[in-house]
Structure formats: C-alpha cells, structure tokens
Amino acid sequence: MLVNGIKRCADYQDVAYATLYLNRLLSVRDAEAKFGDGTSRVLLEAARYTALWMTYEDTIRVADLKIRRTRFNRVGDEAQVQNDQILQIREFLHPRSEEFADTLPTAVGRWLLRTKPVTNTIEKLTKNGIILQTTSIHGYIMLYFIARLKPIRRRSLRFNLEQERMDQWIISINQEIESNYDLAYEIAECANLIKGYGDTHANGWRNFLLVMEQVKSLRNESGVAGRISELRKAALADEDGTKLRAILA
Incomplete structure (x- = not known):
C-alpha cells in the first residue's frame, strides 16, 4: 500500500511530495501502534485514501492523464483500431470558473x-462545454501546456486548500483512534466520498462534510461507528447525496 502511494505521489508531483505523503502518515502509524486492534x-485505509486525496484531479492532472501514451494505447485497443486506421480522440470538457481559479496562485x-464579472464571463464561454481533439496537434499542445504547469501547482489555490483539508482529516482520525478505534476507521473510510473532478468532486465534498458533521455531534454516543458507516454508504449510493439527505432528514 505504501509503495503504491509513494509511486503515485511522486508521479503526480515529485519526490518531495512522496516524502510528504509518508510524513503525513507518521502520526497515524504511531497511534495505530499504541491503540490499534x-x-x-x-493505517491501511489512511494510507490508501491519503494517496488518492494527495493526487486529486485538478486541471493539470486531468490534462496529464489525457495525453499519456498509455491512454492512447488503451483507447486504441478498446476501439480495436487496425494498423491502416487513424485513431481520433475527442474530449468533451466542461470547465467551471472554480477549475480555472483552482489552478491559479492562491491570491x-x-x-x-x-x-x-469574470466568473460570469467564464461560465458563459464554457456553459455548452468544449470539444477538444486530443489526437490533433492543436489539442495535444494545449493539454501538454496545461500538464506542464505541475511546477507551479504548490502555489495554487486548490493545492493549499486540499493540504489543509487532508491535515484536518488526519487529525480527526487521530482524535478518535484511542477511544473508539471503529470510529477512527470509519473516518478514514469517509475520504472515499471525495473523488473525481468538477461537479462530481463538489458533490462528494459536500457529502463528506455532512457525514463529518455527524461524527462531531454523535462521537460520544454508543453505536456511532455503525451510524457513520450507514451514512457513508448512503452517500456513496448516488452522486448528489439524495439518499444521505433523506436519512438525515
């Protein structure tokens, strides 16, 4: 698990980021050693979801993944492209103003x-989506340029926001691991609610916050781990959190 996380974080950013991944897990490792079952x-779930969270899908990551040779090869295999045929890949992109802001320096x-006025202009320009042909010179170069913004990612709004969120999640795990190991496990699992890009990520984050609010309000009650497990599974049942909100109503 750790090896995969290290490789993933190094590929996403650099070796220093992989080191941060390990350092982020040290407190969980120590708590697991003292209070684990x-x-x-x-620790295993924290390691899994920390790696996934640290490699969140921003515009830089999405662009990088879309222009990788392995992706072209995979799509070609799935489409059963023959040697005398030309493969064309068209992406349907629907960037929101939030995605533009996330990639910019924090301020x-x-x-x-x-x-x-700026966000409204962006929304008007992108409301119908953008079709980009990845296999064309223009489309490839555009995505290549975005993917090469990796060195400035650490200064971006999204990067700093996600680091704060992850650290708070780790703190929440460590706060519960001594007194309620099962609850600590459920908190670790709750990171699975946060995934994807754009609206999918926004919905997942809202669901995560709703469940974590219940952790805070129910943490001293018996059976809280089971309740959080129920809420987490409800949040995973649909993207917009309809089932979760129905249970909480």
Missing part, C-alpha cells in the same frame, strides 16, 4: 472567485 486497518484564484 492488531489489524492495522485504520489570484480567490480574487477570480469573488469577481462576478
């Missing part, structure tokens, strides 16, 4: 989000 399941990104 022998299964190491909290600039925040300015963009609170400047309605």
Whole structure:
C-alpha cells in the first residue's frame, strides 16, 4: 500500500511530495501502534485514501492523464483500431470558473472567485462545454501546456486548500483512534466520498462534510461507528447525496 502511494505521489508531483505523503502518515502509524486492534486497518485505509486525496484531479492532472501514451494505447485497443486506421480522440470538457481559479496562485484564484464579472464571463464561454481533439496537434499542445504547469501547482489555490483539508482529516482520525478505534476507521473510510473532478468532486465534498458533521455531534454516543458507516454508504449510493439527505432528514 505504501509503495503504491509513494509511486503515485511522486508521479503526480515529485519526490518531495512522496516524502510528504509518508510524513503525513507518521502520526497515524504511531497511534495505530499504541491503540490499534492488531489489524492495522485504520493505517491501511489512511494510507490508501491519503494517496488518492494527495493526487486529486485538478486541471493539470486531468490534462496529464489525457495525453499519456498509455491512454492512447488503451483507447486504441478498446476501439480495436487496425494498423491502416487513424485513431481520433475527442474530449468533451466542461470547465467551471472554480477549475480555472483552482489552478491559479492562491491570491489570484480567490480574487477570480469573488469577481462576478469574470466568473460570469467564464461560465458563459464554457456553459455548452468544449470539444477538444486530443489526437490533433492543436489539442495535444494545449493539454501538454496545461500538464506542464505541475511546477507551479504548490502555489495554487486548490493545492493549499486540499493540504489543509487532508491535515484536518488526519487529525480527526487521530482524535478518535484511542477511544473508539471503529470510529477512527470509519473516518478514514469517509475520504472515499471525495473523488473525481468538477461537479462530481463538489458533490462528494459536500457529502463528506455532512457525514463529518455527524461524527462531531454523535462521537460520544454508543453505536456511532455503525451510524457513520450507514451514512457513508448512503452517500456513496448516488452522486448528489439524495439518499444521505433523506436519512438525515
């Protein structure tokens, strides 16, 4: 698990980022050693979801994945493209103003989000989506340029926001692991609610916050781990959180 996480974080950013991944897990490892039940399941799930969370899908990551040779080969195999045929891949992109802001330096990104004329212009230009042919020179170069923005990612609005969110999640796990190991495990599993890109990610984050609010309000009650498990599974049942909100109503 750790090896895969290290490789994933290094590929996503650099070796220093992979080191941060390991450092982020040290406190969970120590708590697991002191208060665990022998299964190491909290540490394992924390390691799994920390790696996934640290490699969140921003515009840089999405562009990078779309232009990789392995993707072209996979799509070609799935389409059963023959040697005498030409493969064309068209992407349907629907970027929101939030995605533009996320990639910008923190101060600039925040300015963009609170400047309605700018966000309204972006929304008007992208409301019908953008079709980009990845296999064309123009499309490939555009995505290549975006993917090469990796060195400035650490200064971006999204990067700093996600680091704060992850650290708070780790703190929540460590706060519960001594007194309620099962609850700590469920908190670790809740990171699975946060995934994807754009609207999918936004919905997942809202569901995560709803479940974590219940962790705070129910943490001293008996059976809280089972309740959080129920809510987490409900949140995974549909993307917009309809089932979760029905249970909480």
